[in-house]
Amino acid sequence: MLENKIDKDLLGAVADLHEVPMGAYNIRKNGEGMARQSTKNIIIEPKKDKPGIDIIVKAGTKNESVHIPVIVTESGVNDVTYNDFYIEDDCDVLIVAGCGIHNSGSEKSEHDGIHIFHIGKNARIKYVEKHYGQGEGTGERVLNPTTEIEMDENSYCEMETVQIKGVDSTLRETNARLKAGAKLLMTEKLMTHGKQVAHSNMVINLDGKDASAQIISRSVAKDESEQVFYPRAVGNAACRAHVQCDSIIMDNARIRSIPEIAANHYDAQIVHEAAIGRINNDQLIKLQTFGMSEEEAEEIIIKGFLK
């Protein structure tokens, strides 16, 4: 396993994997399982009725990790996979997902990951997902992830999604429901270039007392690319939510940012902030006075912004 250079590059880019990972893992390539390992506390088993896997993290599992990267290296692949995560009560685990597409052909390659998270009482998860595309072909590289998150009482979920390079088209759908005391921290980082298009729709329902959510979206749109953000936070109880969308626009790109907040309870406190703007001229000048060229300065500013 991992002998092929393209496989290695993709796995490195999306999951920081350079060797076979420790702990539980499932590596999917071109629509088929390539390698899988369960551990005593984390069971990964293929679904019987449709493509995908069930990941069961047994109650009380702490400081363990699951890697579930997907790679697509053939042109013309249309891979749909259903992954269900059952994180039982009192767990504390790291889940590293991600999808890398290498398309050197002329046909479209697409991966649609449909992830459902059931996070048990007092359980904590950190979920990291990177999207990356490469390949010299003219075929489109498409990733359409759908994520459903059910958070039980006092659970905690930190979700970080990153798409920095090479994906031509993305439609991301995210839905979360939070019970009492649940806390969701979602960070989305996106950079589009060329003629890429990225849409992100999100609905966060805060259903229980003291549920809280923080949504942070940072994006950079270059060239002719287009981005649309539509995060919605709905407070159905005494809860708190903060939505922040911040974008840098460059060249002939287009960005729409539509944060929506709704309160259906007297004690819901929900805030949104949204900003779109080009790189500040004084920032560029400041870094040039350190001896950087304008291009170097731009790169440093974008890198910091998306850090």
Place this chain on the structure above:
Amino acid sequence: MLELKNVSFKVEGQKGILEIIDNVSLTINDGEFVVITGPNGGGKSTLAKLIMGIEKPTSGQILFNGQDITGMSITDRAKLGIGYAFQQPPRFKGITVRRLLSLAHGSELPEDLCCSYLTNVGLCSKEYLNREVDTSLSGGEVKRVEIASIMARELSLAIFDEPEAGIDLWSFTMLVETFKVMKNKRNQSIVLISHQERIMSVADRIIVIANGKIREEGSRDEVFPRLLGEFDGACNFRNERKD
């Protein structure tokens, strides 16, 4: 050595051509500490920007160590060892104080050096190293990080545009001491725009700019007493007390 020869900077305003800088010639010697002062709107900040290359003169010549830098970019001037501290420094989302100082330095700066620069500007370094230089810092804090970023560079000529603005009294005392230390650093010339008596008292030479021209220039001992007299005359409150 920095030489400005007949430098002018004109802009087109609503009432016609405005002479922001009008035929200014001056020299800053190696290792010299020069304070530029004068009324607001007199052209001081523009002069500093012309030296850094942020603005280009409409006529005249700027020489640095004999080399004509009049048409040179900001980046190339920075590479020659010219640095500039903004009057109102920009903020950077996602860039920490430590990262900014390292970018100024040109390579990763060791923690103890970062700390010593921050201490010099009155910031408790441990608290600040990993904070982002964004809107979470106050105006005075950003300003002090800006001054520290100049210290983190190896410069032949450091330009400061009103470094005292927005800095509290306690930190100001420390800042004056820091400038005294910088003054003693051999081969580094300092051009500092200021209205502060205590900063002027550190200067080797004071240049007064008004209406885009040099109104007066000379050693600290010559110019400083005259300026103090002028301030006295300008203040009605003090005049009344004299009566």
